[in-house]
Amino acid sequence: MLWACLLLPQLALDGVLRRRADDSPLVLVDGPANARSIVAANASARAAGLYLGQRLTAAQALLAQFEVMSYDPAEVERWQQFLAGVAYRYSSQVALLPHAIVLEISKSQSLFGAWGKMAASLRQDFAELGFRHRMAAAPTPYGAYVLAGVGDGLAVFTQDALRRALDDVPLPQSRLPAHAVDALPRMGVRRLGPLLRMPRDGLQRRFGAELLQAMDRLTGEHPAGLDLYLPPDAVDWRIELSHEVENIAALVFPLKRMMSDLAAYLAGRDGGVQRFLLRLEQRDGTATEVPVGMLAPERGAEVLFEAARGRLERVQLSAPVLALRLVADDLPGFVPAGRDLFDERPANALSFEQLRERLRARLGDAAVYRLGTTIDPRPEHSQRIATQNDSFIEPRPRPTWLLQRPLPWRGPMHVLAGPERMETGWWDGDTVRRDYYVVENAQGQRAWVFCAAGEQCGWMLHGWFA
């Protein structure tokens, strides 16, 4: 067994910062309404002299302009769940610990490479999503959790090495029960090593079985007993915007983040999404729903963003938007499109599927289509939007342009071919009795015209031989 631990030291702050485009001072505050204090501050706020634990009133005296948001434990949990979904890509055994994610990687190494390579790839994923993290690997999940708290990038692969690494860990960082961590230094035990070597029965008498269990889980004597994370089958995410947004363009940045999150989540469960719903929650209590549908399941961040953005840009807002919500109930499997090994297309090329989604997003869902033929000879019914192919070739002349509705034809002309009698459609009430001719007029325009069967007047234009 080998467990990796990703420690997320400022989950709440990262969750807020990643949806802001600028770097203006921002703090998260918590506590009772009359004594709010800072629990997290971004870099520019810290540079201005704000620090953790400072009273909000003191901070306001120090800095005139900064943004205050309240710390939301539910939000933190949501982000942790999301990141577990991202880590799920690397292992089927992912578990959540306070401010950390642990995952079992001994079997994943054959797929993702040895620890060094896999760590780099994990780091890249988390950094791209905008979450600060510290990482460690150890044979037990709690061991990795403790090591990640001590230093970034520590990795031990055997029980002996783990014990040696734990030897020097100061007790406050040992994540053991708090009452023991408080009491032990007063007994002269300041590091984990001496504690692990102390007689167990004495410890049990003094601190109860809880401490011994925690120590055993740390060293692997006792199974960790973690509840493993299971990715949910539906996505329902909500972003509360920090300002009221009246302009769709201002939603682009949070939308982009949301779509890259969705892409990361989908990659984690190796699935795709074909249709999802964006709900813009507005100040007047109403919500504008923007359904986004694609022709095939997709999971690329760019594709999802383009599809959502194109549809969002056509929305007229009736009131300012307070929050953005993403609902995707159906997450089908994703089959990546095959590509040529020796692709000759330019480097910046889009695949045609991406192009089609882009066009549909802006021009409407029905704007891009192919035509196919039917077996009905009536020109009005002879073609439809189709995807499958048919190889029948009509032996009689057919134009290249077809008018949706025949128009009266006037003026001199001479016949090139015809008549072609078309007398059909009695079965569905749309009876056609016509003689079709190919004609040409003095301007050289070649047309497909018809008249009532047997007659030679009342010409109607139905197509062009362009």
Place this chain on the structure above:
Amino acid sequence: MGAVVALSNLLDARQVWRGRAAPLPEGEQPTGWPALDAALPTRGWPDAALTEILLPADGIGELQLLLPTLARLTQGQRPVLLIAPPYAPCAMGWRQHGVNLQQLEIVDADAKQMLWAAEQCLRSGSCAAVLAWPQQADDRSLRRLQVAADAGRALAFVFRDRKHLANASPASLRLELSVAPHTLIHIRKCRGGNAPAQAIALERDSVLPGTGRHASLVQAVHQRMHDTAGAGLCGIPLQKNAAS
């Protein structure tokens, strides 16, 4: 005062550098019309460039000019896109000319969006050719299409009214179609060479399918229509094709 130096001496001494345009690749995109290929400096459509086709009216053979090319391109991997065509394409008519309808995508767009759509398609690099019918297109938007066609290595064809001939165009190739009384192709501008003065005839008679192989299926009637003008118009006898 400088002495008079013969130009040939300067050139022989290699003191003057003479710039020459790089030769254009030839024959990569044949038009399917041997006479037109022979007249064009690239021996075919200019590859990855914009071609502008100017028309006096619809239905004079403008698609026929392109159909051999489209039939060839739709057999390949990359699709051909029609952006905002003026009429619905008749699927059977296109198939009769050998176009694979599976690789022919039609994009409906209004006048404002169509240039955007055409540029996106050309730039994407995933289309073999893009045919567009812009309602209003100025020099700048055509230049954008030309650049996009170059970036995406695609053929771009723009159909416009003949009245735009007087305006300059950034297109690599400008063709004008006229009818007098048969359809003629005039090359008005072509990159890589001087435009030939001679017009090229577009043979339209051989194109009516069914008049050859399947002549027996078509009751070809050489018929004189009663018409308002009553001028002595005579039809073209179809037996000519049936014999071939």
